[in-house]
């Protein structure tokens with residue numbers, strides 16, 4: 001069966017093994033029913049949730065002080081839920097601005113309460129990341145919010161703020177499970193599924209019990225984290241199939257050797273492409289300053305836009321998909337998430353060399 005080299009930024013490539021498994025159980029998961037046809041109140045679904053939560057916490061090396069919540073609405077809904085649950089007239093939310101998604105999170109918080117900027121790299125057009133030592137965070141802030149990987153621009157944090165008294169919250173939508181982090185430094189992090197965790201539909205929130213206690217009670221039930229925590233994410237009908245797919249992806253990550261092995265592979269994959277960029281004599285120009293480059297979203301520009309368009313067109317003829325940069329940035333972007341095979345990156349590196357030979 002033909003499988004394209006899929007470099008889409010999200011929804012993105014899924015492991016072929018997982019797709020095959022899902023196909024095997026598509027019509028009959030158990031008892032002559034598809035999981036999509038089952039009641040979310042059934043034992044099967046309850047067990048699926050508990051197992052998925054356990055596997056995720058084990059992969060992340062977190063203890064039972066953390067809870068895994070499943071919801072819908074994507075990371076964008078978290079942009080609203082975080083401030084709704086945690087801001088109060090006396091406590092602001094502190095935001096590190098490092099790219100367009102972090103800016104969206106900040107703007108959403110402003111519609112709900114007081115949000116301030118702890119640091120920003122906007123004046124450098126997001127081509128760098130704010131230095132963590134220059135943060136200005138109110139020690140009384142309700143939280144500090146960081147986007148660990150900037151999907152659109154192609155940058156990724158390696159240092160994280162340590163403001164002892166202030167809970168750290170991470171939008172990890174585009175790099176959760178792609179690398180090892182000190183996850184226990186975070187009071188909460190979230191990710192919508194469609195980059196590294198599965199198909200679109202489900203969003204994962206991992207939250208520490210202390211932060212859960214700090215959530216307000218004055219907001220609608222369906223938007224309160226406590227509702228999800230108290231009902232094992234079964235207060236209303238959750239996206240069951242999407243969560244089932246996530247479980248298959250988590251098991252696949254385990255079979256690869258866990259996050260440590262996945263990370264090694266991701267570094268090799270990204271470096272195949274960065275090496276071509278850096279050795280191209282300026283033909284391909286990385287958009288992000290080297291120390292801040294993302295291992296997930298590799299972005300670059302070429303000398304003129306016509307050539308960039310031609311690159312995208314030709315790449316499609318050669319069996320690649322998803323390489324056009326985000327409309328707000330332009331240029332090219334290869335999203336090499338966990339499920340993108342090493343061979344796909346190798347093929348792309350060779351295509352880039354060949355393209356330069358032909359048009360350079």
Ligand SMILES: *Cc1c(COP(=O)(O)O)cnc(C)c1O
Nearest residue numbers: 074075076101151171173174192
């Ligand atoms: C994709 C993405 C989002 C938006 O996710 P939705 O599920 O579409 O709401 C937010 N933040 C980051 C870092 C992303 O990569």
